[in-house]
Amino acid sequence: MNQSVIRLTRELNEIRKSNDLSIAVACRESDVRNVKATILGPPDTPYEFGFFEFALKFSRDYPTKAPTVTALTTNSGRCRFNPNIYAAGKVCLCIGRLLLRFSTWRGDRGEEWSSAQGLESILISIQSLMSSNPYENEPGFENANQPHDKENQKSYVLKIRHETLRVSIISRLEDYLGINPDGTVQPPPITPEQDIYDDDSSMMDSEASAVFEPFKDLCKRRFLWYYDTYLASIKVESEKVTDGAQFTKMPFEHSGNAMEGKFLYSELERRLKFVKERLDHETASWAAEGLILQDKESGVAANLQRQFEQTVEHYKKQDSVTIDIELVDDNPFLWRVTYFGRPMTNLDGGLFNIHLAFSPRFPDEQPRAKFMTPLYHHQITTDGIPCYIPQRYDEGRHHIDAIIQLMEEESPPYDPRTQVNQEASKLYWGSKEHKREYNKKLRRSVQRSMEG
Structure with a gap:
C-alpha cells in the first residue's frame, strides 16, 4: 500500500475517534486521497454554528x-466568506511560516511544506480564519484603525452572519430536505415501497451510485441542536439592520470575488422555521417506514429488534440506574425510554419519557432522541433535543448511556458547542445566584414530571 494512503488513513481515523464537535472528515473507501471535511463555525463569531465544507486532494507524494x-x-x-476564503473556492492561509495560496502550497524562499503538518492542522488553520473580526485577515488591514475601517469591520461581520445563516445553514438544509426556494417540497426520490427496501444489497447499490454527501446526517442533527440559537441570532441581528438594505462592499472585494446581497432576516426566519418543521416531519416518518421494513423482515429491522432486546437485558443488570425500555407499538424503529431520577440528586423522584427514533438507514443515519417529558437543562433544547455524543454510533444502548450521562453529570466541562439551551446555560455557568436559580428551574421540571 502506498505510504500516502497509510498516512491518510491514520489521520482520518484519529480525527474520527476524537469526536471533535468542530471538525468532521469523510472519504469514499475506494478513494482515500479525496477527502471532504466540514468545519463548524466557532462560537462567538459571525460564523457561529455554520456548516462550512471543504475538499482536500492528496497526491501519491503526500506527506512530502x-x-x-x-x-x-x-x-x-x-459568496466570499472570508478575505482568505474566496468565492471561487480558493483558500489562502498560514500554518506556522507556511503560506497556502489559491489551493496551491507555496511560500517565500526558505518556507517549505513540512511532512510534520497534516490533515488536522490544515483544518484547524482554516477554522482559525473564522474569527470574530475576519476583516483583519486581509493583508494590509491587520491593524486598520481609521474610522471607516471600524465601520467596515462592523459591516463585514453583519453580512457574514447573515450569509452564514442563509447559505451555510438554511440553504444547505433545504437542499438536504428537498425544499424548493418558494417553500414547496420536492417529492422524495425513494419511497419505502420501492425495491431499495427489498434487500440490503439494493440499498447499498443505490448508495454507491449516489452523490457523495457524507455530512448530511451530521448537519441535520446539529441543526436540531442549534435551532434555538439560530432563531435567537436572527432576532438579535435583525435589530441591527434594515430589512432589504444592501450589504456594504469591502475595500478588498471586487466583482466575482465578494459577498454581495441584502439583509432579509424576515425571510430567513420563515425559512428556518420551515426547515425545522420538515426535519420533525422526517423524524416522525421513520416509524411508518420502519414498520414496512419490519414486515419485509429487512436486515436493519432485525438488527434493531436484536439491539432492543440486548439493551433491555443490559439495563436489567444495572443497579446504578433505573430505566424501562419498550417499543412504541411494537416498532423496533421507535424506542420509549423511561428514566427514574436517582435518589439524593436534583433528579430525585423525576419520571422522564424519552423517545429514540431510528432511521431506516441506521446506522448510516443516526437515531434522533427527544425528551417527551420537558427537562430544564443546559444541554437539552427547549424542544427536548439532547446534545450528546455516544461512544458508539451504531448501538442504541450507547445513545441511551450518553443521554443518561448528560442528565446526571454534576460537573461537566464547559463547552459552548454543547450549550443548546441559551437561558439555562447562562444560569448554569453564571454566578452562584444564577446557579441557584438554575437548580430551582431544574427541580420544578422534575416536580412537573411527577405530576404529569
Whole structure:
C-alpha cells in the first residue's frame, strides 16, 4: 500500500475517534486521497454554528507534497466568506511560516511544506480564519484603525452572519430536505415501497451510485441542536439592520470575488422555521417506514429488534440506574425510554419519557432522541433535543448511556458547542445566584414530571 494512503488513513481515523464537535472528515473507501471535511463555525463569531465544507486532494507524494484545498460552501461561487476564503473556492492561509495560496502550497524562499503538518492542522488553520473580526485577515488591514475601517469591520461581520445563516445553514438544509426556494417540497426520490427496501444489497447499490454527501446526517442533527440559537441570532441581528438594505462592499472585494446581497432576516426566519418543521416531519416518518421494513423482515429491522432486546437485558443488570425500555407499538424503529431520577440528586423522584427514533438507514443515519417529558437543562433544547455524543454510533444502548450521562453529570466541562439551551446555560455557568436559580428551574421540571 502506498505510504500516502497509510498516512491518510491514520489521520482520518484519529480525527474520527476524537469526536471533535468542530471538525468532521469523510472519504469514499475506494478513494482515500479525496477527502471532504466540514468545519463548524466557532462560537462567538459571525460564523457561529455554520456548516462550512471543504475538499482536500492528496497526491501519491503526500506527506512530502502538500494537498490542494478548495472551499465548497460558496453559494455556487457567488459568496466570499472570508478575505482568505474566496468565492471561487480558493483558500489562502498560514500554518506556522507556511503560506497556502489559491489551493496551491507555496511560500517565500526558505518556507517549505513540512511532512510534520497534516490533515488536522490544515483544518484547524482554516477554522482559525473564522474569527470574530475576519476583516483583519486581509493583508494590509491587520491593524486598520481609521474610522471607516471600524465601520467596515462592523459591516463585514453583519453580512457574514447573515450569509452564514442563509447559505451555510438554511440553504444547505433545504437542499438536504428537498425544499424548493418558494417553500414547496420536492417529492422524495425513494419511497419505502420501492425495491431499495427489498434487500440490503439494493440499498447499498443505490448508495454507491449516489452523490457523495457524507455530512448530511451530521448537519441535520446539529441543526436540531442549534435551532434555538439560530432563531435567537436572527432576532438579535435583525435589530441591527434594515430589512432589504444592501450589504456594504469591502475595500478588498471586487466583482466575482465578494459577498454581495441584502439583509432579509424576515425571510430567513420563515425559512428556518420551515426547515425545522420538515426535519420533525422526517423524524416522525421513520416509524411508518420502519414498520414496512419490519414486515419485509429487512436486515436493519432485525438488527434493531436484536439491539432492543440486548439493551433491555443490559439495563436489567444495572443497579446504578433505573430505566424501562419498550417499543412504541411494537416498532423496533421507535424506542420509549423511561428514566427514574436517582435518589439524593436534583433528579430525585423525576419520571422522564424519552423517545429514540431510528432511521431506516441506521446506522448510516443516526437515531434522533427527544425528551417527551420537558427537562430544564443546559444541554437539552427547549424542544427536548439532547446534545450528546455516544461512544458508539451504531448501538442504541450507547445513545441511551450518553443521554443518561448528560442528565446526571454534576460537573461537566464547559463547552459552548454543547450549550443548546441559551437561558439555562447562562444560569448554569453564571454566578452562584444564577446557579441557584438554575437548580430551582431544574427541580420544578422534575416536580412537573411527577405530576404529569
